[in-house]
Structures are given as structure tokens and as C-alpha cells.
Amino acid sequence: MSTLAVKLNGGTADISDAAVAELRASMRGTLFCASDDGYDSARRVWNANIDRHPALIARCAGVSDVQQAILFAHEHDLSLAVRGGGHSAPGYGTNDGGLVVDLSTMKGIRVDPVNRTARAEGGALWCDLDHETQAFGLATTGGTVSNTGIGGLTLGGGLGWLHGLHGLTIDNLLSVDLVAADGSLLTVSDTEHPDLFWALRGGGGNFGVAVSFEYKLHPVTTVLGGMLLYPLDRGGEVLRLYRDFCPDLPDEAGLAAGCLTGPDGTAVAGLIPAYTGDIDTGLKTFARIEKELGQPLLNTVGPMTYAARQSLLDEPNAIHGLHRYWRSAFSETLTDKFIDTLVEGAGNFGSPRDAFLLFYLNGAATRVDPDATAFAARKPQWDFDAIGCWENADESSERIAWVRELWQRVEPELEGTVYLNHLSADDLPEKLRASYGSNYQRLQRIKAQYDPDNLFRHNANIAPA
Numbered sequence: 076m077s078t079l080a081v082k083l084n085g086g087t088a089d090i091s092d093a094a095v096a097e098l099r100a101s102m103r104g105t106l107f108c109a110s111d112d113g114y115d116s117a118r119r120v121w122n123a124n125i126d127r128h129p130a131l132i133a134r135c136a137g138v139s140d141v142q143q144a145i146l147f148a149h150e151h152d153l154s155l156a157v158r159g160g161g162h163s164a165p166g167y168g169t170n171d172g173g174l175v176v177d178l179s180t181m182k183g184i185r186v187d188p189v190n191r192t193a194r195a196e197g198g199a200l201w202c203d204l205d206h207e208t209q210a211f212g213l214a215t216t217g218g219t220v221s222n223t224g225i226g227g228l229t230l231g232g233g234l235g236w237l238h239g240l241h242g243l244t245i246d247n248l249l250s251v252d253l254v255a256a257d258g259s260l261l262t263v264s265d266t267e268h269p270d271l272f273w274a275l276r277g278g279g280g281n282f283g284v285a286v287s288f289e290y291k292l293h294p295v296t297t298v299l300g301g302m303l304l305y306p307l308d309r310g311g312e313v314l315r316l317y318r319d320f321c322p323d324l325p326d327e328a329g330l331a332a333g334c335l336t337g338p339d340g341t342a343v344a345g346l347i348p349a350y351t352g353d354i355d356t357g358l359k360t361f362a363r364i365e366k367e368l369g370q371p372l373l374n375t376v377g378p379m380t381y382a383a384r385q386s387l388l389d390e391p392n393a394i395h396g397l398h399r400y401w402r403s404a405f406s407e408t409l410t411d412k413f414i415d416t417l418v419e420g421a422g423n424f425g426s427p428r429d430a431f432l433l434f435y436l437n438g439a440a441t442r443v444d445p446d447a448t449a450f451a452a453r454k455p456q457w458d459f460d461a462i463g464c465w466e467n468a469d470e471s472s473e474r475i476a477w478v479r480e481l482w483q484r485v486e487p488e489l490e491g492t493v494y495l496n497h498l499s500a501d502d503l504p505e506k507l508r509a510s511y512g513s514n515y516q517r518l519q520r521i522k523a524q525y526d527p528d529n530l531f532r533h534n535a536n537i538a539p540a
């Protein structure tokens with residue numbers, strides 16, 4: 076009898092070809108092994124630096140396939156990864172030698188324009204959901220790069236251009252259909268399994284496979300968006316204005332900033348304003364920028380469709396197949412030393428795709444109690460991301476070392492917590508616990524109830540207790 080070598084949660088084993096054939100026959104979707112056509116493209120994720128080889132990839136066509144795959148992983152104690160959009164920087168959407176539940180073809184979406192809700196399958200991307208909801212002039216808070224998965228982003232919290240006005244993505248989540256660790260399908264909402272619903276809103280992929288999400292929608296049509304770029308030698312001035320301006324932003328406004336590379340190939344400091352509401356009021360809201368900083372090198376700020384704003388940061392962030400290394404932290408303050416270190420660091424970018432980005436958490440997203448959902452970071456603060464991005468695998472160690480060195484210098488200026496969707500494989504477990512704060516123990520108890528064997532462990536993991 077021939078067998079397939081697989082990685083278990085503790086050790087390795089062989090699974091018989093007959094068992095693999097049985098799983099394949101039970102699925103409406105496709106099961107890929109290493110010898111199958113299409114395996115090599117099926118195993119790849121957004122971050123090319125994550126070069127893993129799962130033993131089996133179950134590209135599920137629906138709930139039944141997800142249930143079969145989960146039961147198979149459970150029965151064989153297989154190392155399991157779940158993939159929505161594949162955008163996890165540390166590569167939680169894949170593994171070596173285990174089973175991947177791949178939701179990438181589960182993208183069905185149904186919008187109810189009368190009740191302003193949408194139900195979307197767990198493999199949809201933000202561009203898919205926005206496309207369908209915008210047909211009715213509606214949207215919900217979603218990511219700032221169009222091909223990020225709704226799955227990972229929603230379960231981790233969901234920061235985006237609408238969070239000041241409408242709260243995080245999880246604040247717009249009405250219910251989730253979830254395949255649990257025992258293969259059962261649960262509908263989870265404020266009234267059904269409310270403890271689990273609390274945990275799903277910020278607890279990440281720890282509790283099961285979300286086969287579909289139901290969201291509340293809001294009227295959103297033409298919005299204000301764009302970018303202002305300044306020479307890097309004015310970076311200190313730009314980022315100090317940014318720091319001082321953010322706490323005054325109205326709910327309708329979002330403001331990101333950072334250091335990146337401009338169209339002429341030189342490093343620049345940038346401001347990325349967004350306003351969802353009356354365009355003239357939005358322009359007045361941001362008039363302070365030009366008043367204090369004068370003319371930028373480039374100004375693309377103006378009215379645009381919501382879809383255009385949702386893809387404004389796609390280059391280079393949406394490109395699959397580039398190598399990335401990403402470090403991140405939340406911070407309530409941006410010290411002068413931090414700002415000066417960033418500007419100096421940007422002078423040494425190794426690639427035009429490197430970037431330091433700051434997003435501000437404001438408005439409705441910060442007015443929810445920290446213990447109302449698992450997402451504890453409910454206060455005005457910045458999400459800071461240091462992103463190294465390069466093309467060739469042979470540059471990896473040098474480029475990762477550069478980000479790590481920068482990180483060593485800025486980390487003491489930051490606060491030891493992180494947006495858990497931006498946790499790095501190099502972050503210590505204490506950072507995860509600190510980020511959940513007093514919500515962590517409740518999460519551990521719910522994890523013990525719904526996933527006592529920690530089947531869903533390839534994520535920002537919460538230990539069952």
C-alpha cells in the first residue's frame with residue numbers, strides 16, 4: 076500500500092493513499108497533492124518569502140468540503156492551516172507537510188440592499204465584496220488593499236478608511252457561519268453562541284473556519300482620497316504635523332502617513348488623507364496640511380469612487396509573489412526620536428517597495444468598550460508597519476536583517492502591543508497576550524470550549540485553558 080508523508084501536530088506519519096482518495100472523493104472542490112497539476116500555484120501565498128509545501132491542499136467548494144477537510148485533519152491529527160485571501164505576512168495561510176483548507180474559490184456574495192446587509196463566503200477578497208455592495212452604493216469597513224481576504228481581516232478586527240465613521244469591520248459583523256473543530260456547522264451571532272461571537276470579533280482564526288460572514292452596510296458613494304508627497308528631508312516636519320493633526324480628526328476622516336518611494340524613484344514622506352462625506356467639508360478638513368506645509372511635490376487628493384480609494388495602496392501591496400518581511404506595533408504616542416529614526420531609515424531603503432506606514436485608529440472604532448469584543452485596542456492610537464519588500468530570494472537575509480535592525484531602534488519608542496493581524500513570527504508570545512489585555516483569559520476559556528485540542532493553531536494562537 077502506498078502512503079503520503081504528512082506532518083502531524085506532534086511529529087510526522089504516513090497516511091495511506093486510500094485515505095487521501097477517500098477525502099478526494101468526498102469533496103466537490105479539488106484536493107491537491109504535490110504530484111498534481113496545479114499544486115505549485117495552489118501552494119503559493121501573497122508573501123513569496125513564505126515558501127511552504129503542504130502535503131494536501133483542500134480547495135473547498137462549499138461548507139461540506141470544509142467539514143470533510145476538518146474532520147480529516149482531526150482524525151489524522153494533521154497540522155492544519157486555513158487560507159482565506161492568503162495575505163498573512165507570517166504565512167498563517169499555509170504550512171509545510173500538513174493540510175491547507177483553501178477557501179479561495181468560495182467567494183459567493185449576496186447583498187440585501189433593502190436591509191443594507193451582505194453575506195459573503197469566507198474566501199472573498201475586499202475587492203469582491205466592495206464590487207457587489209457598491210452596485211447598490213453601499214459598503215462596510217474593509218481593508219485598504221483591495222485583494223486582502225475578508226476572512227483573516229474580519230476575524231482579526233478590521234481597520235480601514237471607514238472605521239472612524241462606522242467602526243471596525245467586526246463592529247459591522249452581524250453573524251458568522253463557522254465550521255468548528257468537530258466539523259459541526261454553527262451559526263454564530265449576538266443571540267446564538269454569543270460567547271463565541273464575542274471571541275470571533277478579534278480572536279482571529281482560533282475558533283474554526285468562517286465559511287461566511289454577514290455584514291451591516293452603509294451608504295458610501297463618491298469619497299475623498301489621494302496622496303500628498305514631500306521631499307524626505309522634510310519628513311520630520313511632515314510626520315510631526317501628522318502626529319499633531321490626527322487627534323483632531325472628525326469621524327468622517329482618516330489619515331495615514333509614512334515614508335515610501337515617489338514616482339521619480341527617490342524616498343519621500345507622504346500623507347494619505349481620506350474623507351467619507353461631503354467633499355467640500357473634507358477638503359476644508361485637510362486644508363491645514365497645505366497651510367502648514369505649503370506645496371507638496373505631488374498632490375493627488377480629490378473626489379474618487381469608493382472602489383478607487385479601496386485600491387489606492389495596491390501598488391505594490393497587492394502584488395502576489397514579492398518577498399516581504401513585516402514588523403508592526405500599536406502606539407499611543409509618536410516620539411520625536413521615533414519620527415527621526417524613520418526618516419533616517421527611509422534614506423536607506425534597499426528597494427523602492429520598502430515602506431514605513433502609520434494608520435490612525437479613531438472615531439467609532441475607539442468608542443466601543445475594550446471588553447465588548449475580543450479586540451481590546453479600543454483607543455486612539457497608531458498602527459505602525461515597517462515593511463521590507465524585495466524581488467529576489469537571494470536578497471532575503473540581507474533585507475530581513477535591515478528591517479530587524481530598524482525595528483530594534485524604533486521598538487523602545489513603541490508600546491509593546493500590536494494589531495494582531497500584523498503580528499510577526501518574530502514577536503514574542505508576551506506581545507500577543509499584552510495585545511489582548513484582560514480579554515486574553517476569556518479567549519482561552521472559549522478556545523478550550525470550542526477547540527480544546529488546538530486544531531486551529533497556525534495563527535496568532537490562543538492557548539486553550
Ligand SMILES: Cc1cc2nc3c(=O)[nH]c(=O)nc-3n(C[C@H](O)[C@H](O)[C@H](O)COP(=O)(O)OP(=O)(O)OC[C@H]3O[C@@H](n4cnc5c(N)ncnc54)[C@H](O)[C@@H]3O)c2cc1C
Nearest residue numbers: 159160161162163168197219224226227228234280285534
Ligand atoms: C498588503 C496588506 C494590506 C493589509 N491591509 C490591512 C488593512 O487595511 N486593514 C486591516 O485590518 N488589515 C490589513 N492587513 C492585515 C490583514 O488583515 C491580515 O493579513 C489578514 O490575516 C489577511 O487575511 P487573509 O484572509 O487574506 O489571510 P490568510 O493568509 O488567508 O489567513 C490569515 C489568517 O486568518 C485565518 N483565516 C483567514 N480566512 C479565514 C476564514 N474564512 N475562517 C477562519 N480563519 C480564517 C487563517 O487561518 C490565518 O490564521 C493587510 C495585510 C496585507 C498583507
